[in-house]
Amino acid sequence: MIQVDPFWLLVLPLLFAFGWLTARIEIRQGRSRRAVNLSGLVKAIQALSVGDRQRAVDPLLEAARESPDLLGIQRALANLFRQQGEPDRAIEVRLSLLARDRLATSLSQELLLELAQDYLAAGIMDRAEVCLTELRSTPLSQQASRYEVAMFQQQRRWADVLASLNRLGQEEGDKTLRFHCYAEMGDLESAAALWSDHPRLTHPRGAFAGRHLCIHCGFRTEQHYWQCPGCMAWDSLTPLEGNARPLAEAAMP
Ligand SMILES: [Zn+2]
Numbered sequence: 001m002i003q004v005d006p007f008w009l010l011v012l013p014l015l016f017a018f019g020w021l022t023a024r025i026e027i028r029q030g031r032s033r034r035a036v037n038l039s040g041l042v043k044a045i046q047a048l049s050v051g052d053r054q055r056a057v058d059p060l061l062e063a064a065r066e067s068p069d070l071l072g073i074q075r076a077l078a079n080l081f082r083q084q085g086e087p088d089r090a091i092e093v094r095l096s097l098l099a100r101d102r103l104a105t106s107l108s109q110e111l112l113l114e115l116a117q118d119y120l121a122a123g124i125m126d127r128a129e130v131c132l133t134e135l136r137s138t139p140l141s142q143q144a145s146r147y148e149v150a151m152f153q154q155q156r157r158w159a160d161v162l163a164s165l166n167r168l169g170q171e172e173g174d175k176t177l178r179f180h181c182y183a184e185m186g187d188l189e190s191a192a193a194l195w196s197d198h199p200r201l202t203h204p205r206g207a208f209a210g211r212h213l214c215i216h217c218g219f220r221t222e223q224h225y226w227q228c229p230g231c232m233a234w235d236s237l238t239p240l241e242g243n244a245r246p247l248a249e250a251a252m253p
Pocket residue numbers: 214215216217218219228229230231232233236
């Protein structure tokens with residue numbers, strides 16, 4: 001999955017709103033003296049450009065109040081709340097946007113996906129799932145399924161992980177996850193059909209004793225896990241010095 005710098009998730013809608021506002025002002029020049037205060041937007045963009053999210057909140061709130069029709073500002077504000085660890089406020093803003101009349105279908109779907117991320121950040125999984133399910137037959141179904149894959153793993157709903165993977169289609173890199181889903185479900189036959197010589201099937205449980213380190217996130221643990229409790233990666237734990245076998249390496253595809 002392509003990782004987008006969160007900075008752009010905040011700033012792009014702002015720049016879009018800024019450009020739209022500027023154009024409106026130009027149109028109005030000569031027939032109206034009504035001034036639109038852009039200083040809040042400018043302050044917010046400046047704060048975000050140096051990574052200061054906290055200082056962006058107040059001017060953005062002010063701009064949102066002054067220009068309630070500019071959805072870009074409201075969406076950026078909601079994203080900012082979520083990234084600041086205030087998903088409840090993000091949910092509030094996003095629900096108020098979704099309740100508006102005459103939203104284009106594509107915009108409603110984008111807002112629904114954003115709302116799902118807000119709910120995930122707030123740990124309200126059942127509502128996130130409702131949003132993601134609603135997006136299944138839309139152009140955003142692939143993105144929704146990727147969130148489902150992560151969410152169902154957290155909930156240890158392995159059959160649902162597999163169903164979401166199936167909706168995404170066959171992709172490189174899914175083999176490890178599919179294998180472990182079957183193994184977690186106790187369906188060793190399906191697991192073996194995918195990967196017969198994986199150490200999870202070929203080594204006795206005792207071979208994994210001792211301290212381990214995740215090669216992805218550096219998480220250290222006193223025992224072995226097939227899925228890293230720190231970053232949720234599979235087959236990423238490798239034995240620390242003193243252990244017998246580098247099993248994680250053996251498990252690499
Ligand atoms: Zn990890």
